[in-house]
Amino acid sequence: MLQNEQEFIRILKDRLSGTLAKEELDDIVSDYAEHFQVGRANGRSDEELWRSLGSPEDVAREIKAMHLVKKAESVKSCSNIFHAVLATLGLGLFNLVFVLAPFLLLVCMLVVVLILGFVFTITGPVTLLYSVLQMAGLPAFAIWLNPVAGIFISVGITTTGLLLIIGDYYLARFFYRVGIAYLKWNISVITGTEGTA
Amino acid sequence: MNIQFKKGVLEICVLSVLAYKDCYGYELVNEISKRIDISEGTIYPLLHRLKDEGYVTTYLQESAGGAPRKYYRLTDSGRKEEHERKEEWMRFAASVNALLERKNDAAE
Numbered sequence: 001m002l003q004n005e006q007e008f009i010r011i012l013k014d015r016l017s018g019t020l021a022k023e024e025l026d027d028i029v030s031d032y033a034e035h036f037q038v039g040r041a042n043g044r045s046d047e048e049l050w051r052s053l054g055s056p057e058d059v060a061r062e063i064k065a066m067h068l069v070k071k072a073e074s075v076k077s078c079s080n081i082f083h084a085v086l087a088t089l090g091l092g093l094f095n096l097v098f099v100l101a102p103f104l105l106l107v108c109m110l111v112v113v114l115i116l117g118f119v120f121t122i123t124g125p126v127t128l129l130y131s132v133l134q135m136a137g138l139p140a141f142a143i144w145l146n147p148v149a150g151i152f153i154s155v156g157i158t159t160t161g162l163l164l165i166i167g168d169y170y171l172a173r174f175f176y177r178v179g180i181a182y183l184k185w186n187i188s189v190i191t192g193t194e195g196t197a
Numbered sequence: 198m199n200i201q202f203k204k205g206v207l208e209i210c211v212l213s214v215l216a217y218k219d220c221y222g223y224e225l226v227n228e229i230s231k232r233i234d235i236s237e238g239t240i241y242p243l244l245h246r247l248k249d250e251g252y253v254t255t256y257l258q259e260s261a262g263g264a265p266r267k268y269y270r271l272t273d274s275g276r277k278e279e280h281e282r283k284e285e286w287m288r289f290a291a292s293v294n295a296l297l298e299r300k301n302d303a304a305e
Contacts, residue, residue: 031222031241034267038223041263054236063242070249188243189205 004046005036008056015060019067028063061090062187069183076176088183092190099186106175110168117164124158203235209286211243212271212279215253221266244269252278 001007009029016025032053039049053059065087072080085103089095131150145153207229214220214228222244226237247253252275257265271279 028241028245030267031244032238034221034264035223035226035237035241037264038221038266042223052230052237054238056238058236059238059242062239063245066242066246188208188246189201 003050005033005049008036008046008050008053009033011056012060015057016064019064024067032059061087065091065187066184069180069187073180081176081179084180084183088186091187095186095190098190099183103179106179110172110175113164113168113171117161117168120157120161120164122161124154124156124161127154127157203233204239206286207233207235207240207243208247209279209282211240211247212252212275212282215269215271216276216279219268219270221258221260221268225269247275251275 072084
């Protein structure tokens with residue numbers, strides 16, 4: 001493969017065209033094109049400039065990851081944060097440990113709390129129904145529970161369940177905010193390749 | 198030296214060079230890669246980020262006998278940021294150096 005300006009720009013455009021808006025892409029591309037032009041004027045060959053810039057694939061991956069994280073920051077959605085995490089994962093194998101593992105852990109935690117919340121919320125009315133039936137004179141099956149206590153307990157359980165669901169929502173928002181800050185830091189500090197110039 | 202080390206300080210380096218004078222991309226990259234061995238391609242994404250954050254702006258200026266070049270300039274908030282980060286770095290570096298060289302307690 002020929003390592004010249006045209007090829008570098010072609011790969012960069014190719015990798016970024018689906019993600020970045022045209023103006024932003026043109027702005028980024030113009031920087032690299034200028035870099036090659038000025039470099040040549042300073043007597044460096046295209047190949048040399050290519051090597052010191054790093055591969056266009058790597059450059060594109062980093063720009064793309066940063067862009068997707070910024071997008072997830074301004075428009076909060078599951079799909080946006082998912083894409084941001086995915087793009088950051090692509091920056092290095094070690095991000096399986098530094099990004100994927102914590103991400104899965106937090107998502108699991110949120111899901112578990114949410115399920116618990118629902119279970120509690122549903123258990124409340126069931127307990128209430130059970131107590132009411134008991135008061136109406138139905139024989140207690142399975143467990144015996146003081147019907148009056150049962151009513152209070154059902155209210156308590158449902159309230160706990162609803163609080164868990166509400167708490168989960170705020171926890172998710174908190175994780176989202178911290179996650180974005182962490183991804184930004186990850187991209188700007190952890191990832192990257194040594195220069196070869 | 199490891200890459201995290203270098204990338205971590207790249208931002209303050211870029212801000213610092215720009216605090217001294219406005220630069221076009223190649224000039225800035227050259228100024229930094231002269232002293233720090235880093236993949237030059239990562240400086241441009243950094244510049245874009247700084248621009249997004251409002252620390253730098255760009256303007257075009259004719260060059261002698263070539264296409265106009267894109268110059269990067271620190272904004273007021275960029276200048277403030279540069280100043281704070283520099284202070285912070287200087288204090289931190291001085292502490293680390295003192296610790297590494299163990300100037301004070303060598304006699305004890």
